[in-house]
Amino acid sequence: xxxxxxxxxxxxxxxxxxxxxxxxxxxxxxxxxxxxxxxxxxxxxxxxxxxxxxxxxxxxxxxxxxxxxxxxxxxxxxxxxxxxxxxxxxxxxxxxxxxxxxxxxxxxxxxxxxxxxxxxxxxxxxxxxxxxxxxxxxxxxxxxxxxxxxxxxxxxxxx
Amino acid sequence: xxxxxxxxxxxxxxxxxxxxxxxxxxxxxxxxxxxxxxxxxxxxxxxxxxxxxxxxxxxxxxxxxxxxxxxxxxxxxxxxxxxxxxxxxxxxxxxxxxxxxxxxxxxxxxxxxxxxxxxxxxxxxxxxxxxxxxxxxxxxxxxxxxxxxxxxxxxxxxxxxxxxxxxxxxxxxxxxxxxxxxxxxxxxxxxxxxxxxxxxxxxxxxxxxxxxxxxxxxxxxxxxxxxxxxxxxxxxxxxxxxxxxxxxxxxxxxxxxxxxxxxxxxxxxxxxxxxxxxxxxxxxxxxxxxxxxxxxxxxxxxxxxxxxxxxxxxxxxxxxxxxxxxxxxxxxxxxxxxxxxxxxxxxxxxxxxxxxxxxxxxxxxxxxxxxxxxxxxxxxxxxxxxxxxxxxxxxxxxxxxxxxxxxxxxxxxxxxxxxxxxxxxxxxxxxxxxxxxxxxxxxxxxxxxxxxxxxxxxxxxxxxxxxxxxxxxxxxxxxxxxxxxxxxxxxxxxxxxxxxxxxxxxxxxxxxxxxxxxxxxxxxxxxxxxxxxxxxxxxxxxxxxxxxxxxxxxxxxxxxxxxxxxxxxxxxxxxxxxxxxxxxxxxxxxxxxxxxxxxxxxxxxxxxxxxxxxxxxxxxxxxxxxxxxxxxxxxxxxxxxxxxxxxxxxxxxxxxxxxxxxxxxxxxxxxxxxxxxxxxxxxxxxxxxxxxxxxxxxxxxxxxxxxxxxxxxxxxxxxxxxxxxxxxxxxxxxxxxxxxxxxxxxxxxxxxxxxxxxxxxxx
Numbered sequence: 028x029x030x031x032x033x034x035x036x037x038x039x040x041x042x043x044x045x046x047x048x049x050x051x052x053x054x055x056x057x058x059x060x061x062x063x064x065x066x067x068x069x070x071x072x073x074x075x076x077x078x079x080x081x082x083x084x085x086x087x088x089x090x091x092x093x094x095x096x097x098x099x100x101x102x103x104x105x106x107x108x109x110x111x112x113x114x115x116x117x118x119x120x121x122x123x124x125x126x127x128x129x130x131x132x133x134x135x136x137x138x139x140x141x142x143x144x145x146x147x148x149x150x151x152x153x154x155x156x157x158x159x160x161x162x163x164x165x166x167x168x169x170x171x172x173x174x175x176x177x178x179x180x181x182x183x184x185x186x
Numbered sequence: 187x188x189x190x191x192x193x194x195x196x197x198x199x200x201x202x203x204x205x206x207x208x209x210x211x212x213x214x215x216x217x218x219x220x221x222x223x224x225x226x227x228x229x230x231x232x233x234x235x236x237x238x239x240x241x242x243x244x245x246x247x248x249x250x251x252x253x254x255x256x257x258x259x260x261x262x263x264x265x266x267x268x269x270x271x272x273x274x275x276x277x278x279x280x281x282x283x284x285x286x287x288x289x290x291x292x293x294x295x296x297x298x299x300x301x302x303x304x305x306x307x308x309x310x311x312x313x314x315x316x317x318x319x320x321x322x323x324x325x326x327x328x329x330x331x332x333x334x335x336x337x338x339x340x341x342x343x344x345x346x347x348x349x350x351x352x353x354x355x356x357x358x359x360x361x362x363x364x365x366x367x368x369x370x371x372x373x374x375x376x377x378x379x380x381x382x383x384x385x386x387x388x389x390x391x392x393x394x395x396x397x398x399x400x401x402x403x404x405x406x407x408x409x410x411x412x413x414x415x416x417x418x419x420x421x422x423x424x425x426x427x428x429x430x431x432x433x434x435x436x437x438x439x440x441x442x443x444x445x446x447x448x449x450x451x452x453x454x455x456x457x458x459x460x461x462x463x464x465x466x467x468x469x470x471x472x473x474x475x476x477x478x479x480x481x482x483x484x485x486x487x488x489x490x491x492x493x494x495x496x497x498x499x500x501x502x503x504x505x506x507x508x509x510x511x512x513x514x515x516x517x518x519x520x521x522x523x524x525x526x527x528x529x530x531x532x533x534x535x536x537x538x539x540x541x542x543x544x545x546x547x548x549x550x551x552x553x554x555x556x557x558x559x560x561x562x563x564x565x566x567x568x569x570x571x572x573x574x575x576x577x578x579x580x581x582x583x584x585x586x587x588x589x590x591x592x593x594x595x596x597x598x599x600x601x602x603x604x605x606x607x608x609x610x611x612x613x614x615x616x617x618x619x620x621x622x623x624x625x626x627x628x629x630x631x632x633x634x635x636x637x638x639x640x641x642x643x644x645x646x647x648x649x650x651x652x653x654x655x656x657x658x659x660x661x662x663x664x665x666x667x668x669x670x671x672x673x674x675x676x677x678x679x680x681x682x683x684x685x686x687x688x689x690x691x692x693x694x695x696x697x698x699x700x701x702x703x704x705x706x707x708x709x710x711x712x713x714x715x716x717x718x719x720x721x722x723x724x725x726x727x728x729x730x731x732x733x734x735x736x737x738x739x740x741x742x743x744x745x746x747x748x749x750x751x752x753x754x755x756x757x758x759x760x761x762x763x764x765x766x767x768x769x770x771x772x773x774x775x776x777x778x779x780x781x782x783x784x785x786x787x788x789x790x791x792x793x794x795x796x797x798x799x800x801x802x803x804x805x806x807x808x809x810x811x812x813x814x815x816x817x818x819x820x821x822x823x824x825x826x827x828x829x830x831x832x833x834x835x836x837x838x839x840x841x842x843x844x845x846x847x848x849x850x851x852x853x854x855x856x857x858x859x860x861x862x863x864x865x866x867x868x869x870x871x872x873x874x875x876x877x878x879x880x881x882x883x884x885x886x887x888x889x890x891x892x893x894x895x896x897x898x899x900x901x902x903x904x905x906x907x908x909x910x911x912x913x914x915x916x917x918x919x920x921x922x923x924x925x926x927x928x929x930x931x932x933x934x935x936x937x938x939x940x941x942x943x944x945x946x947x948x949x
Contacts (some may be wrong), residue, residue, distance in 0.1 A: 048316060062225035063218020065454070067404040070484040072871035075404055103218035116216035120208045123836035125679040126844065128215035129404045129454030135216060154879040161871065163455050164404045164681060166843030167879040169836065 032096045037105025038059070039092065045092040052076045054092035055102060063103035067161070074160035076095075077133035078102045084140040086159075103132035106139060113133055118173035126164030133160045138174045141166055146181045146182050202692040202699055203899060206835050207313020208485035209685040210699065220452045223408040223424050230480035231410065234472045235318035235482065236465070237308040237325050238492055239300035242336070242559040244329035246298060249308055253324040257318035261476040263325065266297040268471055274352040278433040281657050281716055283316040285430075287437040288352070289528050293495070293562055294438060294467050301527030302561045303347065303864045304492015311472040311480050317874045332558045334864045338501055338524050341367040341558045351559050351900070353529055369529040369555045374537055374609050377548035382516025386507030389516075390584035391675045393503035394755040396573040396931045397857030399526065400496045402848065402876050403500045405454020406489045412479035413470035417469045418445045424453045426460045427717035428709040438529025439474070446470075448688030449708040450678045457848070458565030459494055461717050463498030486822060491869040495564025496858060498555075499524035500573035504540070512591045514546040515602045521553040521574055523686055529555060530563035532743040535653060539910055540578035541609045542651040543619060543802070544600045549609060559864045565719060568652045568906035569714075572849055576931055579648035583921065592656055593918070594632065594804075598623040601649075618892045619649075619802055625890060631806045631824035643810045643821065646919030650803045650910035654903035656796040660713030661730040663691065663738055665787040669762070669775030671695055671738070673731060674707040676715025677723045682837040684831070688831055690728045690899070695774070696761035704731075705802055709898035713792060721903025724833060724834050725799050730791035731897045738789025745781050746772055793893050799894040801907035803827035807847070809919040818854055818920060820883055826889040830902030835889065842906040843885045849912025857932040 032054060033040065043058040045120055045149045047084040052069075054076070055061040060148065067075035074095045079101035106113045115138045125131040141148055141156035148156065153174045154167070162170060214220040251263040272291035277284040295306045308325050312318035325768045335341045335349060342365035355364035355369035366369070383389055409424045419441065425431045430446040436443050437584040453460060472480040484493050505518040519541060521533050533553025541551055586596035601619040608614050626632055626647070636643050663673040673691050677683055684704040706712075716722070739759060746764035747754040749772050756767045765771040772780075778787075808822040825842050832838040855875040859867045868874050893900020919926045926941040 038706055046316065056225075058229070061218075062221075065222070065405070065482075066224065067406070068485065068871045069452075069667050070870055070872065073404055073486075075413045079942050089268055105219055110587040112213070112216065120214050123209065123212075125209075125212060125215040125407070126840055127403070127453060127455040128220045129222065129452075132218040152293075158878045161404060161878065162878065163404055163457075163848065164844045165840050166845075166847035166885050167882060168843050168885050171879065171884075 032092050032095055034095050034097065034144040035099045037101060039126060047093060048103045049092040049094050050088050051090040052073070052087035054095065055087060061102050061104050065129050065132060067129065074133045074137065075130055077136040079136055079140055082143065084137050097157060101134055113139065114177040115142070115174060118177040119170065122169045122173040124165060124169040130162040132161055134170055136164065142178050143176055146177050146178065193335065200693055202689045203833055204831060204928045207685065207689065207699060209682055210688050211684055222405055222452045223410055223422050226410045226422050226451065226481045226634060228410060228412055228732045231479040231481055232311050232313055232476065233315040233318045234309060234469050234480040235315065235322055236306045236468060236488070237322045238488065239296065239303060239305040239307050241300055241329045241331060242303040242334045243332040244300050245332060246296065246300065246307065247328040247330050250326040251649065253309065254321040255309060257317065257321050259313040259326060260310055260321045261478065262472050263308060263321065264475065266469055267297045269295065269438055272437060276437060278437055279428055282655065282777045287434055290434040291438050292528060293462060294464065302492050302559055303866065304488065304561060309468045309472060311476050332826050336558055336560055336801060336860045336862065336864050338522050338556050338558070349559065350528060353557065358590065366558050369525060369557060370532060372532065372534045372537065372553045372705040373551065376611065377842070379516040379518050379548045379550045381505045381939050382548035386515050387510035388504065388585055388588040389507035390588065391503070391505045391931065392581040392584065392927065393576050394577045394929045394931065396500045398496050398499040398856065399852045399856050400490060400874060401457035403457060403459060404457025404804040406484045407464050407494060408483040409466050410479055410481045411466065411473040413473050413477060418447065419472055419473060420447045420449060421448045421466050422451050423466055424460060425455050426680065426719050427676060428716050428792065430461060430717055431463055431466055432709045434463045434921050435467045435470055439470055445883060446684060446711045447708055450706050452678050453678060455679055458569060458719060459566045461719060462495055462496060462564055466743040480731055486602045486871060487869045490874060491866040491907050492561045492585055495530065495562055497566035498563040498570065500570070502574055502577040502579040506585055508585050508589060512589050512596050512599050514544055516548040517541055517544065517546045519551040521551070521580065523570060524554040524558050524560065526560040526562040527557060528562040529557065530855055531565055531569040533570060538653055539568065539571035539608050539651050540574035543602055543649040545602055545606050546600065551609065560860060561563045561757040567845060567848060567909045569615045571652060571675060571906065571910035572852060575648060575650060575910045576913045576917065579911060580917050580927060583918040594623055594627045597649055615798055615800065616892060617800055617802055619625070621707050622826055622828055622890060624743050624827050625888065626804050626806060629824065629888065631822065631886065636808050636846060637768060637821065639810055640925045641812050642923040643808060644919045644923030645806065645808050646915045646917065647806050648911035648914035648918060650805065651908060652721060652903065652907035654798060654801060655845055656722055656726055656798060656905065657716035657720065658792065658794045659723065659730045661727060661734045661791045662712065663734045663789045664740060665742065665778055667778055667782040669773065669778040670701050670703070671735065673702065673704040673734070674712045675704060675727055675731065676707055676712040677727050678718045679706050680718045682834065683723055683727060685719065686833040686837065687727055687731045688725055690731045691735055694732050695710040721801060725897060725901045725903060726793040726796050728833065728901055729793035729796050732791065732898045733793065734789040734791030737791065738787050741772065741787050742777060748775055749777060797894060797896045799830050799897055799902035801903045802868065803907050803911065805911045805915040807915045807919050809916060809923060811923045811938065813924060813942055816935035816942065818916065818917065818933060820850060823883055824886040824888065825908055826888045827908060828892050828902065829904050830894045830900045831891050832889055833899065833901060837886045838904050842887050842908040844883050845908035846912055847877050847882055847904060848865040850882060850907040850916065853913035853931060855932050855934060863887060
């Protein structure tokens with residue numbers, strides 16, 4: 028069965044014709060072509076499909092597309108300002124915080140959500156915020172350092 | 187900055203190589219633009235899906251696909267009958283020894299019998315993934331159960347039935363007849379170990395069991411295959427090598443290689459698990475039959491339970507002995523690998539990995555690999571190394587405790603050094619172990635007191651070694667009309683190869699990294715290159731790229747001589763400018779603008795049998811053990827490694843940190859739990875628990891750089907060695923904290939707790 032889901036995605040009102048069995052992840056990737064959000068486990072265990080729904084990080088694989096009707100959704104495609112990287116993205120580039128890159132979009136979304144709710148996170152806060160995002164390549168060090176630097180820079184700008 | 191660097195005064199004078207640079211492809215990664223096979227959409231594309239065995243060992247009596255075929259939206263249903271039969275011993279070129287395409291064929295789809303739970307038995311193509319999954323449920327397979335064997339002891343017990351009679355055991359003889367289900371045996375021996383043990387002041391023996399683990403790449407296996415209407419097939423793959431994928435697929439489909447193109451897309455982690463084909467031949471066959479592009483994306487459950495090659499379980503026993511001055515007198519090791527349903531990783535490298543750090547005149551190592559009814563195992567980052575070192579480095583630690591010697595000092599006294607004898611009997615090339623251990627012994631991670639805590643804490647140390655391979659790598663480059671070098675490499679870029687090679691090309695040309703393009707070629711656009719594996723790509727591709735650059739510069743020099751009206755040997759080149767010793771100069775850009783239409787400049791580089799760049803390192807860790815729960819917490823971790831030269835230090839540090847995270851996962855929480863029926867009971871990332879950011883401390887990396895002679899830039903392998911010592915370093919720290927030896931990996935809380943209880947200690 029098909030249904031139409033209307034949502035604000037990366038600041039634009041979008042309509043998607045979805046199968047009622049579609050997860051939000053399937054809607055984003057398969058119906059809307061937003062393939063930056065990855066699928067690593069389909070069980071909410073790996074965090075590669077992290078997106079923001081009404082500002083909160085969620086695993087898009089754990090939510091039905093139909094549940095997203097009327098929601099405000101941010102995916103990795105909506106994080107940079109045109110060609111200008113978000114501070115978290117720029118810091119990950121500088122620190123070498125992305126290796127194979129498969130976890131990176133989810134990490135970016137979790138970090139952006141962290142910085143929204145906690146402008147001055149310590150190392151534990153950062154590790155806690157990305158604890159739902161598995162990374163198999165980096166051992167997390169360079170990711171944590173990048174997020175810390177980005178948060179510090181953003182806090183500096185606000186002052 | 188997590189790393190400190192000791193360049194020993196070397197590494198100066200280079201503008202691009204050795205600099206801390208961002209990856210050339212970092213932008214596409216952080217914005218989600220990087221394209222993995224699951225992201226690719228082709229016009230008219232349909233979904234492929236794989237039917238998997240629900241029995242770990244059974245004869246396939248029949249497969250009824252009629253109901254699946256009748257389902258609306260199903261375009262094709264295939265079984266092994268849709269592939270040409272491949273005979274055992276069908277060797278295709280691969281690395282140093284070749285590989286058997288029969289293993290790839292049996293792994294890809296079962297023909298007469300299934301050898302593990304999750305073994306593919308059929309596949310479908312359908313208009314979408316929902317219909318494809320529904321069709322899988324309509325395929326009826328009639329199985330006749332056979333006895334299931336899931337452990338080494340049962341498989342090798344006298345009288346055990348042969349699981350894979352096609353495998354002829356190798357390396358056995360009349361004195362050592364093969365036990366049932368053994369595939370191969372390797373012995374490395376010299377001197378007389380019995381005499382060594384007889385004259386020893388102290389000896390130690392550690393026997394360990396290691397559960398099957400998994401590489402844990404976050405991207406499940408996926409590919410897209412498409413026919414071109416001319417009999418050709420293109421496969422967009424997530425693979426460690428476009429050429430091995432092409433070679434295997436060609437045999438499995440019975441196609442000439444002129445009809446297959448493998449295009450490398452981004453690889454979402456591999457670590458050894460994306461060398462053998464799993465989905466590519468199936469997608470290609472479905473594409474041939476349907477005439478439609480076919481995408482297969484596997485699920486996490488498929489990856490864990492039978493749809494990929496995990497890392498081998500092992501039983502390893504090591505006995506060591508020393509005199510009262512701490513000189514090693516004998517090393518004996520017996521290494522048995524559980525390869526799963528078909529022969530997997532040989533034992534040679536793991537034996538060397540554990541014994542090579544030490545000089546010992548009496549040495550006897552024996553390795554055997556065995557088949558069981560579990561998924562056929564594949565390589566995982568220094569395959570076998572962590573399992574072997576888990577036994578060896580604990581035995582060495584025991585000996586140092588008995589002798590009352592500092593564990594670094596004990597290792598240093600016995601350490602291999604440049605020119606000493608390798609386990610295989612030849613002299614070691616450059617292997618600066620003593621210098622590495624001096625550095626460890628003087629470092630704060632060793633000299634600082636352990637931070638005090640409420641619970642018992644201990645500090646452990648372990649060494650690591652990995653031989654690595656060289657094999658062959660090819661690259662070529664052209665010079666664009668504005669003088670910029672455009673490099674095509676034959677290696678898949680798993681994690682930073684394009685960046686490191688752009689640094690090499692920029693260095694060779696004296697240009698900036700932004701002036702250089704490096705791309706990974708598809709299997710029809712670049713010369714044969716072995717897999718991105720075995721710690722070989724950085725070293726050998728740097729050699730190929732620098733050779734290609736020098737080849738192109740030689741051609742350019744001739745053109746410059748004509749333009750500058752002088753002899754070729756009067757032309758010098760530096761930083762983008764050709765100068766004549768008689769006066770006059772021309773930039774590489776102006777030279778190309780003037781001569782592009784006189785013919786392409788094509789530089790060629792092929793690296794083969796480059797000298798080995800053995801990897802050595804040592805790890806120091808502080809852990810805390812909760813005696814009430816058995817929980818082990820890593821408090822501090824420091825890795826020392828000689829990398830020859832770090833082409834790009836952040837990339838090197840990242841490889842080392844990632845290795846340690848993987849090693850810590852297998853050491854403490856990751857292990858496959860098979861039921862007696864061969865079914866995997868923890869086939870999810872909730873139950874197969876990989877470390878999160880909260881499970882690990884900051885990982886400090888100390889890089890040493892002792893270049894390897896005869897290797898461009900002196901590069902050593904980097905990324906395999908640092909997983910080798912991790913479990914042993916943690917186990918040794920636990921031993922120092924609570925006085926017990928842990929011999930079953932992963933060292934889960936319940937195993938730690940039972941070891942503490944069994945010891946009768948109240949720490």
